[in-house]
Every structure is written in C-alpha cells, then in structure tokens.
Amino acid sequence: MRTLADVTSETLRLWRESKGWDVPRMARELRRAARDSGEDVAAHHGLVRMIPQWERGNRAPRERYRLLYLKVFEDLGGLSHGMALGTDVAQRIAEVRSRAASLPGSGEIRALEAAALAKPREAMTPAEIRALAAEAIIHLHEVAGKLAELSALLSDDKASEGKS
C-alpha cells in the first residue's frame, strides 16, 4: 500500500472537489477521522487555514495529516484503490469525477437547445442544433453509466480487500 507522500498538492484539491466538499467540510472530515482513531489534530479553524496551503503546495501536510487523508478517502471508497493503482490513475479518477459532476444535466442541455432554436442561425440549422443536443444527452447518459461502472469496479475491489 502506498502512502500519500507522493501525492501532489493538486491531487489533494481534486480529491476534495471530486466529493463536492468545500474546505470547511474537508476540515470536518479530517477531524472526524482523527476523532475515530483517537488522535489529536488542529482545531477546525486551523485546518481551514492549512488545507488551502496544502492544496496550493505552499506547505506539505505532516505525516499525521497525510495518513488522515488516506483514512478519509479509504472510508469513502474508490480513491484508495486509485492510489494503489498509482497516483496518476488516482488523479485521473478524481478528475473525471470532478468533470462529470460539473456537466450540465439533460434539462439544462434541453434549455440550451430551446434557447438556440429560438431564433434563426447562420452557423447551424435547427436540425443540426437538435441533433447536437440529442447527442450531448446520449453522451451524458453514457457518462452516468460509465461512472456507475467505475464505482462498481472500485467498490468490488474494496470488498475483496476486506475479505482477504
């Protein structure tokens, strides 16, 4: 099992963002992980100050905090396996999850389509606009399916680790 020693500051930010957590939430998760294992860590406001510094690379988290990150993301599943695969894959998993989370929903794509169809276009015909929106929604559903497939692969692995 790798440690977080070789995880970049950018990765810490991507992991947090992939879960949709703001910095105070990350601080609470770290404090909860510490409390569960009976450790003392910095106060909430101290962590809220330190986390952005770790994520910008201004300073490196001490080993205690690196281990807490590992514990937090192990408990949530998925990323710990990414770390076992390598930091590159872990970062890619975090990035695709973050990018997928920021995609518009099918309703928003339909609204864009309707707005684009509201007046004649020189650049695209109405049929092309409709086809583009339909294609985007199809791909959006494929993204959801692939995310489910990824989660299943990661959780299957976590379960098999637990059995061994």
Next chain:
Amino acid sequence: MSTRDDEIKRVVAELEVRIAEVEASVAVLKGLLADDEIPADEDTD
C-alpha cells in the same frame, strides 16, 4: 497489474472521452447563445 486494474483504466479512459464529447457539444450550444449577446451590447453604444 490485475485485470480489474486494467478495467478501471479502460473505464476512466472511456469516461474522459464521453465527458469531452458532452463538454464539446455544450460549448457549441453556449457559443451559439453567446453570439446573440454581442450585437445586443453593440446596440447599446
């Protein structure tokens, strides 16, 4: 590297492609709407 690790890498790669396709389509749609806003700004001058 296990078969499952390869599977994870494959799914991540496919996700990257699908996400890029959605992002590209949405960017085109937004680009069409952005074109609407330029003449409106010019009209106010």
